[in-house]
Amino acid sequence: MATFSKSHAPRFSVEVYQNEYLPEGGREVNAIVTVTSTGGGTTGGIPIPAPVLAPAAYDRGGASADAAVVIMVDCSGSMDHPPTKMRNARDATAAAIDTVRDGVAFAVVAGTHKAVEVFPGNGQPATADPATRAGAKDALRKLSPGGGTAIGTWLMLADRLLASADVAIRHGILLTDGRNEHEEPEALRAALDACAGRFTCDARGVGTDWEVKEVTGIASALLGTADIVANPAELAADFRRMMETAMGKEIADVSLRLWTPRGAEVAFVKQVAPTVEDLTARRTDAGPRAGDYRTGSWGDESRDYHLCVRVPAAEVGREMLAARVSLVLPEPDGGGSPPPPLAQGLVRAVWTDDMAASTSMNPQVAHYTGQAELAQVIQQGMDARKSGDIEGATAKLGRAVQLASASGNEDTAKLLAKVVDVVDAPTGTVRLKAKVAEADEMTLETRSTKTVRVKK
Incomplete structure (x- = not known):
């Protein structure tokens, strides 16, 4: 059986994907934050550029008995x-x-x-x-x-x-x-x-x-x-x-800390890969204008988060830091200095009169917006099907087929095909199957939140 030394402490990186440009008076800033931990576990890491080493004083992994x-x-x-x-x-x-x-x-x-x-x-x-x-x-x-x-x-x-x-x-x-x-x-x-x-x-x-x-x-x-x-x-x-x-988990109790400037507010925080999970209501205060969102323990893995922040409206030419994203460990018991962040990323807002720049949706944001909708319409469609709302179920599951096809989510598309007959995937034209195995129905419901990662 594998053993792990302190030299295998996980390293974290944060990458931010966004279109920072807003039209004059625009307030909503969206960003996808990719958090990657590598070098610590056994679950299949992803190479990352310029990783940040978890401080040795706060290394929770490495020792096999921990x-x-x-x-x-x-x-x-x-x-x-x-x-x-x-x-x-x-x-x-x-x-x-x-x-x-x-x-x-x-x-x-x-x-x-x-x-x-x-x-x-x-x-x-x-x-x-x-x-x-x-x-x-x-x-x-x-x-x-x-x-x-x-x-x-x-x-x-x-x-x-x-x-x-x-x-x-x-x-x-x-x-x-x-x-x-x-x-x-x-x-x-x-x-x-x-x-x-x-x-x-x-x-x-x-x-x-x-x-x-x-x-x-x-x-x-x-x-x-x-x-x-x-x-x-x-x-x-x-x-x-x-x-x-x-x-393979090597570090525990990692939180995503989101700081926003005065006048800004967090609209939502969602994990969007490998599964969709709304974290918004789980916020705990972490000082002035900052909140923590627990992410649990980590091994070698990468997860994506969708942040939406509302900022004060501003004129063309203005720029501001909309949010600072940090990966943090719990503060030590009994006080003392808090550990430094494992990694950080910045979310920006820039107001412009360039219509093309301000109306362009970042590909990562667009992809995960679709994946979140996919999970939602599957649940809505299955609930409608159970209640006998054939028209509603057909519409929702048809939209799910359309989204799964467009995003390349082949696993979800295969599960949907066991519940509906797909007439035309690109338009979401489907017919509900007359008979569906209970296991197929439950598998689709259980795995509806699983997403496919965007190609970067």
Whole structure:
């Protein structure tokens, strides 16, 4: 298994793509900010120019023991239908355990209408080595289906286990095959609110009897990924990939800090790649005219963010700094000097009477505006389809086909083609299919926020 030294500390860069020109009196500034971390993890980095090294004093990665992970396995009664589903879940958990690198703290939780620590069973995660991995896999034999589903209790136990580990990176993996029927929605929301910012969590729905919005909502609140594993036999491969990605995280609690000048205001902040996620409401104050937006933990990866800032109107010839974007780590406990930014970028506004310059949309902004709309119209179209609004569903899903085709989002186009018959993709002319497999419908909903990156 790979080990990591301090020399593998991630390096960050920020690149800003925008059309800074506004017409006289124009107020809205849009920019795509690409944040790239490389040199730290194992998840497939992207070469970047002139990277900025994370300061050694605040390096959260490198040491192989600086992480903890809890696997939450649904053991409710529905996992017995068919009986192979529980066996697949045990095999998938064993595959994930095999992927945990030496020195990482880990635990396994069985989830029903209550949460039970299956391994190690003493209220604290075990330290991964050949002996503890073998012990954990032996303990998986205790996993048997029975009882209900109360996911909030699973998350709260995972939080207690992760909090007991003195590590920087805390991660959860959650598997469910059913709806959260044995606790009130408010209880799950309270658990998510309590766990937000304390650990990240990837969520998976196996089969087709779970609720898409519940699973995607968990992943969204805890800055993880969500997906469907329609065939339980594919769980092991999916769990292995998730754990490999988790093991590639090398720096935790990174925030996107947005400073704006007096008179300017942030209209929205959205992650737009690799998935669409609106971060606007998650802002926390970070000093005068500055706000932080949590982005979670990072390995070797690149993400794109769409910023929209409203600035005071100005005359032709005026220029101003519309926003300063920084990547920051949390301030040290007990006070002290805050760590310097990992990387920074600037968003500008220039007022001009050149109509061509001020009306031209930056290609990156245009692309991701379309990707965000694509995710939105898919959700609207599927909701309309479920409610029996055939005309509305056809219009929305037709627009989705048009956007997917124009942007080259082939994966989403293929998923749409399982729900509609495409008559003409460029114009968005489609017909709803009379019969759609439930797995195809849920896959489209679950993966609707996945975007294709713009070619730069």
